[in-house]
Amino acid sequence: MTDASSAQLRALPSVDRAAREAGDSGLPRPLVLAVVRRELAAIRARMAHRDGHAADEQPIDERVRTQIRSALDDLRLSRIQPIINGTGIIVHTNFARSPLPVSVAAAINQTAIHYSNLEYHLAAGDRGWRGDYVEFGLGVLCAASAAAVVNNCAAALVLILRHFASKPPRTHVVISRGELVQIGGGFRVPEILQASGATLREVGTTNKTSLQDYRHAMDDGAAMILKVHRGNFFMNGFVESPEPAELAVVARDAGIPFIHDIGGGAMFDTTDLGGDEREPTAAEAIADGADLVCFSGDKLLGGPQAGIIVGSAHHIAALKKEPFFRALRCDKLVLCALQETVDLLLAGEAERLPIRRMMHIPESELHRRAARIVAGLADLPSRTTIGSSFAQVGGGTLPRTKIPSVTIDLLPRLISPSRLLADLRVGRPPIVGFIHDGAVKLDLRTIFPEQDEAVMAALRAALCGTVIG
Ligand SMILES: *Cc1c(COP(=O)(O)O)cnc(C)c1O
Numbered sequence: 001m002t003d004a005s006s007a008q009l010r011a012l013p014s015v016d017r018a019a020r021e022a023g024d025s026g027l028p029r030p031l032v033l034a035v036v037r038r039e040l041a042a043i044r045a046r047m048a049h050r051d052g053h054a055a056d057e058q059p060i061d062e063r064v065r066t067q068i069r070s071a072l073d074d075l076r077l078s079r080i081q082p083i084i085n086g087t088g089i090i091v092h093t094n095f096a097r098s099p100l101p102v103s104v105a106a107a108i109n110q111t112a113i114h115y116s117n118l119e120y121h122l123a124a125g126d127r128g129w130r131g132d133y134v135e136f137g138l139g140v141l142c143a144a145s146a147a148a149v150v151n152n153c154a155a156a157l158v159l160i161l162r163h164f165a166s167k168p169p170r171t172h173v174v175i176s177r178g179e180l181v182q183i184g185g186g187f188r189v190p191e192i193l194q195a196s197g198a199t200l201r202e203v204g205t206t207n208k209t210s211l212q213d214y215r216h217a218m219d220d221g222a223a224m225i226l227k228v229h230r231g232n233f234f235m236n237g238f239v240e241s242p243e244p245a246e247l248a249v250v251a252r253d254a255g256i257p258f259i260h261d262i263g264g265g266a267m268f269d270t271t272d273l274g275g276d277e278r279e280p281t282a283a284e285a286i287a288d289g290a291d292l293v294c295f296s297g298d299k300l301l302g303g304p305q306a307g308i309i310v311g312s313a314h315h316i317a318a319l320k321k322e323p324f325f326r327a328l329r330c331d332k333l334v335l336c337a338l339q340e341t342v343d344l345l346l347a348g349e350a351e352r353l354p355i356r357r358m359m360h361i362p363e364s365e366l367h368r369r370a371a372r373i374v375a376g377l378a379d380l381p382s383r384t385t386i387g388s389s390f391a392q393v394g395g396g397t398l399p400r401t402k403i404p405s406v407t408i409d410l411l412p413r414l415i416s417p418s419r420l421l422a423d424l425r426v427g428r429p430p431i432v433g434f435i436h437d438g439a440v441k442l443d444l445r446t447i448f449p450e451q452d453e454a455v456m457a458a459l460r461a462a463l464c465g466t467v468i469g
Pocket of ligand 1: 152153154155183187228229230231261262263264295296297306307395396
């Protein structure tokens with residue numbers, strides 16, 4: 001080792017000193033120390049690797065400080081925290097899908113800090129069933145005779161597959177090749193099937209599957225017909241797939257269940273959004289003859305992450321008896337949030353769901369807010385204007401529905417648009433926007449009106465707080 005590099009190594013601060021010099025990150029001290037140790041080790045390794053090469057121009061202390069601060073910032077930013085969604089994607093899987101109504105959050109709060117009758121029958125003074133009430137409500141909401149709730153729709157499907165398709169000789173899950181899809185959040189239908197011990201029995205082709213294709217697969221190995229709603233893309237032209245009601249007949253004739261994974265879980269009519277497409281509702285899927293229908297709680301239902309299964313009482317009862325069900329059950333906070341959301345839907349108050357309000361808020365209203373924001377930022381070094389865009393429902397639903405929307409468009413004068421976009425992401429609160437036609441855009445449709453002030457403050461900080469870089 002050269003003298004220069006061993007001198008550099010000796011000049012490295014102690015863990016304690018480096019932690020002190022990094023300033024207050026607001027993180028628990030054991031985390032700070034762990035990060036400092038990791039970064040110092042990395043710096044040491046880099047020095048040893050660079051042995052004999054020219055040293056960096058920057059003084060070692062400053063380099064260490066910069067690297068540790070940025071590592072601590074990274075860690076702090078990775079904490080789960082509220083962010084402002086300027087993407088215009090209403091149900092954004094990376095942003096925790098559906099924001100909950102304030103009344104739902106208030107109910108969670110009360111349940112969280114107190115004891116609750118989660119598994120206790122108050123009238124009988126005896127052990128009760130977790131989620132009894134919400135299951136009854138979901139049954140009524142979906143016009144189904146029973147319901148069960150698990151952690152997410154993927155878990156619902158795994159439970160269904162394990163119950164119906166893992167007992168030889170009946171292990172074949174009959175599914176159209178056109179439905180072997182990947183849905184956002186890394187949900188791949190073929191992988192879920194394999195993980196559940198089921199055998200994939202593909203029928204038809206990517207674009208065309210006929211009723212006859214299904215009928216041919218109804219042999220001794222057939223365990224169920226599974227239909228998966230292709231919510232996140234669409235096929236046009238030479239396409240064919242049988243109606244759910246027709247599949248229900250084929251399954252019934254073969255004496256096996258017909259399972260419909262509708263994914264989105266819309267409880268309202270989605271044709272009012274201007275697209276020429278609509279999401280199937282659970283009630284429709286049940287009416288079309290599905291034995292079981294599953295969907296997510298946090299997509300179009302507008303509730304917490306959950307997987308909901310509705311359908312015939314004896315199938316639901318059998319699923320709940322599966323030992324595996326125990327591993328998929330939800331906690332009190334989720335069940336409480338779902339209960340409040342379902343009650344709200346049963347009361348006909350879907351419009352109180354933030355996702356519904358965002359879908360329906362008139363452009364004129366967004367325009368009024370945009371005008372106020374743009375006027376408030378007129379003194380900043382940026383050409384800030386009111387722009388337009390198309391918001392999307394997201395959550396793997398309604399891919400062709402584009403909701404006209406209003407944006408704040410920014411062309412910063414002192415920094416590049418991509419730099420502004422990045423600075424906004426790491427601001428307080430973090431704001432996620434997008435770049436279109438060279439401008440940074442924030443779609444107001446997915447920004448809560450009460451966040452407008454925070455948006456203005458964050459833009460001010462990002463546009464003024466930085467120099468050309
Ligand atoms: C989103 C989706 C899933 C996965 O749901 P999670 O609740 O994220 O597990 C499954 N099937 C379909 C059709 C979906 O759209």
